[in-house]
Amino acid sequence: MPRKPSNVIYVPKPPGSAYAExxxxxxxxxxxxxxxxxxxxxxxxxxxxRRSRKPVTEAQAGELVRFVTRILHPHTGPQxxxxxxxxxxxxxxxRARA
Numbered sequence: 424m425p426r427k428p429s430n431v432i433y434v435p436k437p438p439g440s441a442y443a444e445x446x447x448x449x450x451x452x453x454x455x456x457x458x459x460x461x462x463x464x465x466x467x468x469x470x471x472x473r474r475s476r477k478p479v480t481e482a483q484a485g486e487l488v489r490f491v492t493r494i495l496h497p498h499t500g501p502q503x504x505x506x507x508x509x510x511x512x513x514x515x516x517x518r519a520r521a
Contacts, residue, residue, distance in 0.1 A: 470487070472478055493500055
């Protein structure tokens with residue numbers, strides 16, 4: 424069982440006013456976005472393991488493609504239904520003719 428580290432630093436939770444959804448991103452956030460994107464590019468270069476002893480499986484490749492597609496094309500993702508019913512589970516009732 425791992426020991427609890429003795430040098431834990433507790434950070435207080437920021438107030439709700441610290442985040443404003445409509446506020447333009449600061450230069451720090453923009454730089455972090457660029458940094459993360461370049462790190463992702465470097466990571467993706469490591470996936471080219473055609474000569475590796477343990478190649479990427481089809482399942483791993485498919486999951487990566489789904490993950491990246493969700494990021495790059497969020498508008499094509501699964502549509503959320505307003506009702507809680509599953510598609511095709513709604514029964515249609517025909518009215519009897521008089």
